[in-house]
Amino acid sequence: MSAPALEALGVGLRVPGRGAPVLDAVDLRCRPGRVTGLLGPNGSGKTTLLHLVAGLRRPDDGLVRLDGADVHLMPARLRARRIALVEQHAETALSLTVRQVVGLGRTPYRSRWGAGPLRGADADAVEQAMRTVRVEHLAERGWDRLSGGERQRTQLARALAQEPSLLLLDEPTNHLDLGHQLDFLERVRASGLTTVAALHDLEMAAAYCDDVVVLDDGQVRAAGPVSEVLTPGLVADVYGVDVDVEDHPRRPAPHVRWNGVLGAARPVGEAR
Numbered sequence: 001m002s003a004p005a006l007e008a009l010g011v012g013l014r015v016p017g018r019g020a021p022v023l024d025a026v027d028l029r030c031r032p033g034r035v036t037g038l039l040g041p042n043g044s045g046k047t048t049l050l051h052l053v054a055g056l057r058r059p060d061d062g063l064v065r066l067d068g069a070d071v072h073l074m075p076a077r078l079r080a081r082r083i084a085l086v087e088q089h090a091e092t093a094l095s096l097t098v099r100q101v102v103g104l105g106r107t108p109y110r111s112r113w114g115a116g117p118l119r120g121a122d123a124d125a126v127e128q129a130m131r132t133v134r135v136e137h138l139a140e141r142g143w144d145r146l147s148g149g150e151r152q153r154t155q156l157a158r159a160l161a162q163e164p165s166l167l168l169l170d171e172p173t174n175h176l177d178l179g180h181q182l183d184f185l186e187r188v189r190a191s192g193l194t195t196v197a198a199l200h201d202l203e204m205a206a207a208y209c210d211d212v213v214v215l216d217d218g219q220v221r222a223a224g225p226v227s228e229v230l231t232p233g234l235v236a237d238v239y240g241v242d243v244d245v246e247d248h249p250r251r252p253a254p255h256v257r258w259n260g261v262l263g264a265a266r267p268v269g270e271a272r
């Protein structure tokens with residue numbers, strides 16, 4: 001296996017008043033240019049791990065390396081160029097237009113005194129990112145007049161305009177309709193960036209991720225290629241859901257078909 005672009009080694013985080021650690025000896029290895037899905041039930045630690053990897057929080061134990069460099073020792077400006085994070089509930093100043101929001105991705109490249117319109121390579125990167133995510137028709141639209149899905153795509157454009165080497169996505173498709181979910185994840189794959197995406201939809205993860213890491217109660221329960229990790233036994237243990245995992249008839253990916261919650265009084269869909 002090629003050297004990982006991103007690795008977290010033995011990462012732990014505790015918060016006051018919470019008995020168990022939020023993250024406990026978590027290891028993460030992400031191959032360059034590949035999409036790694038971060039899976040796990042609500043509260044399992046996905047967002048916290050993304051924040052640690054992004055350098056927003058420091059772990060109590062362990063370290064995070066991007067291309068061999070400790071993320072928490074990098075100068076903030078360099079880290080801001082190299083790592084883009086699209087948050088679950090991304091917000092920004094309501095008065096900004098889509099073009100201005102996408103332009104925020106260029107902030108780490110501008111001089112400290114560089115206010116005013118973007119020019120040259122900065123402006124080109126913004127226009128390119130808007131085209132890639134297909135929000136260029138919204139360029140002059142105010143952020144406060146966007147739908148949830150348009151906001152999510154605008155935030156992806158901001159992240160791409162940043163020209164990062166690592167893309168971190170926290171439940172990136174939760175506001176998107178099915179067509180835009182598929183389109184969004186296709187574009188992420190096409191970007192060729194090393195990506196870590198926290199996802200809830202196992203079918204989407206099976207279709208678009210090369211590898212997955214499954215968190216449960218702050219610990220890694222399984223990690224590796226999708227076809228090896230996403231088994232009925234693992235899904236039953238971690239999510240308490242009965243699933244069948246089969247070869248997809250038309251796509252080169254596993255197909256995850258859920259049957260119901262384990263131990264439920266009656267199978268989903270059965271007559272009352």
Ligand SMILES: Nc1ncnc2c1ncn2[C@@H]1O[C@H](COP(=O)(O)OP(=O)(O)OP(=O)(O)O)[C@@H](O)[C@H]1O
Nearest residue numbers: 015016018022040041042043044045046047048049
């Ligand atoms: N600052 C904090 N203080 C107390 N508890 C915290 C803090 N930050 C995170 N937690 C707890 O840590 C756990 C992991 O939270 P996190 O948001 O990382 O989970 P998640 O897997 O992203 O969840 P979800 O799928 O619901 O978004 C939760 O139980 C959360 O309440």
